[in-house]
Amino acid sequence: MAEKRILELKNVNKYYENVHVLKDVNLTVERGDAWAIIGPSGSGKSTMLYCINSLEPIQGGEIFFQGKKLSEYNKLEIHESIGIIFQNYNLFPHLTVLDNITLAPHKVKKIPMNQCRKKAIKLLEKVGLAHKKDAFPHELSGGQAQRIAIARSMAMEPKIMLYDEVTSALDPELVQGVLEVIRDLVREGMTSIIVTHEIAFARECTDYCLFMNDGEAEEIGPTKEVLNNPKNARTKEFLQKVL
Amino acid sequence: MELISGVNLKNLMFMLKTGLIVTIYLSIIAITIGTLIGSIIGWLRTIANEFFDSIILIFVDIIRSTPLIIQLLIAYHLPGFLGINISTILAGSIVIVLYFAANCSQVVKAGIDSVTFNQWRAAESLGFSYFQQMRYIILPQAWRAMIPSYTGFALGIIKDTSLISVIGVIELVRSGQIIISRTLNPLPIWFVIGLIYFIICWPLSKMSRNLEKKTQFGEK
Numbered sequence: 001m002a003e004k005r006i007l008e009l010k011n012v013n014k015y016y017e018n019v020h021v022l023k024d025v026n027l028t029v030e031r032g033d034a035w036a037i038i039g040p041s042g043s044g045k046s047t048m049l050y051c052i053n054s055l056e057p058i059q060g061g062e063i064f065f066q067g068k069k070l071s072e073y074n075k076l077e078i079h080e081s082i083g084i085i086f087q088n089y090n091l092f093p094h095l096t097v098l099d100n101i102t103l104a105p106h107k108v109k110k111i112p113m114n115q116c117r118k119k120a121i122k123l124l125e126k127v128g129l130a131h132k133k134d135a136f137p138h139e140l141s142g143g144q145a146q147r148i149a150i151a152r153s154m155a156m157e158p159k160i161m162l163y164d165e166v167t168s169a170l171d172p173e174l175v176q177g178v179l180e181v182i183r184d185l186v187r188e189g190m191t192s193i194i195v196t197h198e199i200a201f202a203r204e205c206t207d208y209c210l211f212m213n214d215g216e217a218e219e220i221g222p223t224k225e226v227l228n229n230p231k232n233a234r235t236k237e238f239l240q241k242v243l
Numbered sequence: 244m245e246l247i248s249g250v251n252l253k254n255l256m257f258m259l260k261t262g263l264i265v266t267i268y269l270s271i272i273a274i275t276i277g278t279l280i281g282s283i284i285g286w287l288r289t290i291a292n293e294f295f296d297s298i299i300l301i302f303v304d305i306i307r308s309t310p311l312i313i314q315l316l317i318a319y320h321l322p323g324f325l326g327i328n329i330s331t332i333l334a335g336s337i338v339i340v341l342y343f344a345a346n347c348s349q350v351v352k353a354g355i356d357s358v359t360f361n362q363w364r365a366a367e368s369l370g371f372s373y374f375q376q377m378r379y380i381i382l383p384q385a386w387r388a389m390i391p392s393y394t395g396f397a398l399g400i401i402k403d404t405s406l407i408s409v410i411g412v413i414e415l416v417r418s419g420q421i422i423i424s425r426t427l428n429p430l431p432i433w434f435v436i437g438l439i440y441f442i443i444c445w446p447l448s449k450m451s452r453n454l455e456k457k458t459q460f461g462e463k
Contacts, residue, residue, distance in 0.1 A: 053368060080370035090365035094383045094458075103379060104369035156369060 013060030023215040036202035039212035045195040054078040083158035089145040091137040098133040123151040143174030163194040262418025269404040273343040281347025306345035319410035335407040354389035394451035
């Protein structure tokens with residue numbers, strides 16, 4: 001059982017200056033699970049992802065990744081093994097699509113360039129954008145850029161993928177293409193934590209759901225239960241507003 | 244040549260050549276050493292805490308907010324006042340190098356700052372170390388922002404090396420004045436000296452424009 005747990009948050013507390021952003025958050029993620037994190041803006045959802053990825057330090061509690069405390073890892077190891085996709089894609093504007101994808105595996109993991117290229121092309125085919133390999137980011141639509149960002153992250157062969165409201169900067173007609181890519185990855189068994197406002201997508205695609213409010217994990221459970229029969233009053237209120 | 248009849252042409256050419264060598268020497272050390280020091284200072288400012296940054300900024304601001312000519316005059320008189328024995332040209336060179344370094348540091352700092360925090364974060368999230376982030380992600384983008392203003396300062400310092408003549412160092416402009424005092428025919432000499440500056444500066448400005456184009460990756 002222990003080795004099934006890939007990620008565990010125990011009483012995690014996080015402050016920005018004096019603002020208490022995460023309050024005693026607990027979460028256990030097993031290998032292959034897909035989690036949806038929902039909740040109002042400013043409830044700490046994104047911050048939680050940054051903390052899981054060691055992009056932000058935590059001030060209390062512990063995060064365990066593959067049974068070992070995050071603080072015992074080299075930060076770079078964490079960044080390598082946990083992928084994160086941002087709301088604004090953050091592709092590197094001075095590099096082509098292909099270079100965006102190959103740079104990290106080649107320079108960080110020291111994988112030979114021809115191997116990185118082959119891998120990148122495969123990933124590009126998977127996200128349906130192989131024909132864009134020589135394009136620059138400014139030549140892509142938001143939806144394409146976000147799919148490239150996912151391919152770039154996948155090229156590092158992460159153990160977990162974190163998605164930080166990855167469709168909220170997109171025009172409505174581009175959202176589905178990105179969600180499809182995420183759905184495919186989830187179905188292939190990629191452990192995923194998805195911060196999203198797309199409730200329908202969460203319902204269809206994730207196993208578990210965490211509702212966050214004001215830095216607290218207010219409700220945790222199987223997605224269908226949380227979305228269909230919320231027990232917490234705040235969850236009910238939130239779902240009524242967004243559905 | 245009729246314009247300078249009665250004066251030894253060979254001596255005048257020698258004068259001009261000496262002046263040119265000094266100008267080129269000053270320009271080269273200002274730009275090379277100045278860029279090196281300036282880049283280090285500019286980079287330090289991006290990672291320094293507030294206190295350390297404000298200390299660096301005091302020096303940078305003093306240099307940037309006083310005329311180079313005043314700095315040169317101070318550098319000329321200060322060693323004697325302090326009882327230090329250094330040559331005028333060395334004192335002048337140090338001032339010019341620091342002057343360029345101060346300006347260069349601002350260019351480097353502003354260039355690095357022009358790259359958004361999101362780029363750092365994305366690079367970090369992929370496992371790049373700080374120096375890899377700098378080298379592969381940040382600097383290639385910062386570069387572009389730096390080139391125009393850096394070139395501006397470089398061209399400026401080449402021309403401003405002439406100010407060192409106020410402390411008696413004979414560079415291109417001063418050598419022109421000396422030649423004119425012998426030939427009493429200023430116009431052709433100033434044209435020649437202007438042309439020499441142009442020949443030095445114009446290719447640099449052209450080069451920077453090409454570089455700007457080359458490093459462009461197109462933005463909306």
